[in-house]
Amino acid sequence: MLDLKFIRDNQDLVQRNAELRNVQIDIPEIVDLYDRRNALLSDLESLRSRRNDNARQMKQKLSDEDRSTLIQEGKLIKEEIPSLESALKSIEERLSEKAEAVPNLTHPDVPVGSGEDSNKVIKFVGTPPKFDFPAKDHLELGLALDLLDFDRAAQVSGAKFYYLKNEAVFLELALIRYAMDTLQAEGFTPMITPDIAREEIVSGIGFSPRGPESNIYTLEGNEGCLVGTAEITLGAYVGNRIVSTDELPIKLAGFSHCFRREAGAAGQFSKGLYRVHQFSKVEMFVYTKPDDSEAMLETLLSIEEQIARGLGLAYRVVDTCTGDLGGPAYRKYDIEAWMPGRGSDGEYGEITSTSNCTDYQARRLGTRYREGDTKPSYVHMLNGTAIAVSRALVCIFENGQQEDGSIRIPAALVPYCGFELIAPRT
Secondary structure (H helix, E strand, C coil): CCCHHHHHHCHHHHHHHHHHCCCCCCHHHHHHHHHHHHHHHHHHHHHHHHHHHHHHHHCCCCCHHHHHHHHHHHHHHHHHHHHHHHHHHHHHHHHHHHHCCCCCCCCCCCCCCCCHHHCEEEEEECCCCCCCCCCCCHHHHHHHCCCEEHHHHHHHCCCCCCEECCHHHHHHHHHHHHHHHHHHHCCCEEEECCCEECHHHHHHHCCCCCCCCCCCEECCCCCCEECCCHHHHHHCCCCCEEEEHHHCCEEEEEEEEEECCCCCCCCHHHCCCCCCCEEEEEEEEEEECHHHHHHHHHHHHHHHHHHHHHCCCCEEEEECCHHHCCCCCCEEEEEEEEECCCCCCCEEEEEEEEEECCCHHHHHHCEEEECCCCCCEECEEEEEEEEEHHHHHHHHHHHCECCCCCEECCHHHHHHHCCCEECCCC
16 A cells, blocks of 8 residues: 555645546545544543553552542543544544555556557567468367367356366476476576465455455455465565565565456457466566666566567567556556467467556565664565466467467477477377
């Protein structure tokens, strides 16, 4: 979240920023709650001080009249404090709910607008393949080669779940290892993360764990949530700690399963593996000093590009517009790879994203750093997709397809999966 004092002192800026991001918030209401909370805190501090003074005086030698006066005063104070504490708790809960809806500030170079047409394409890399035959989409290819089974998964688990079969299983494992080896060479610590997180952690990272807008599966009672990304668990790994500046940057590479409700997600571009309820992903997460975060975002983007080029993909890099930024992101880049089976003539589709969330998540999670003897400051936190397996498979199937229905495997994956081609079954 944003610093509450900053919100109070910069109301017009924060309100305008929210409007550019299509977020409906009432900044004056938040400021009013903040001021009322501060007033109650001051009143409580004063009462507690009076209570302590009263207790000290009671230990002294006093006349019966003075003692009786102090006893009566003590009773009144004792009655007032719980009432103020209850009022404070109520206001703090309302303030927290309202303040958590305030989005992060936005990088001044982010394009203004909403929807794909407002995103800014920074560059194109590679040439989309041209086929001498009608291109098939990944679903048709995967079913023909007995690599996917959505029908049986729908009977077992529901729509938008799937079984991977045969060579596709080894392709998933190859993609994970390829990504992990790439990141380890870049100084990331490989990790396998939990697939469940407490609700306060999910909320702290900036995801809504409950409510109609939530994309998160919650478990029964208060048993937590299935994570939609390892960003959640990696982002909390250094939570409630003060690290030294010498430890920064902390670079983590986390493998997890990801679970997303994807409510309302439909259409031709959502079919098959492109948008599913469960998939595997390798995620990058970095804790860094504020002065280094913008450069680190470019580094994460360069790693994502390195992985995409290694898979032989043609892609474009997109600077995401204000209206499409998630609440925590200060700036976000997407990589959209060419998918020959998307639409009638092929189209670009998102395969990775990377975001600089500045100190927005760190404030919620209490993650700070100390430089020498100075006062602790909040770290900046960044995340980026190394490999989202399901979408990587879409690209591999569709870009590697051959006229006979086989699929050629990217050279970078062959040492991991052990085959160069997935041929039709005979």
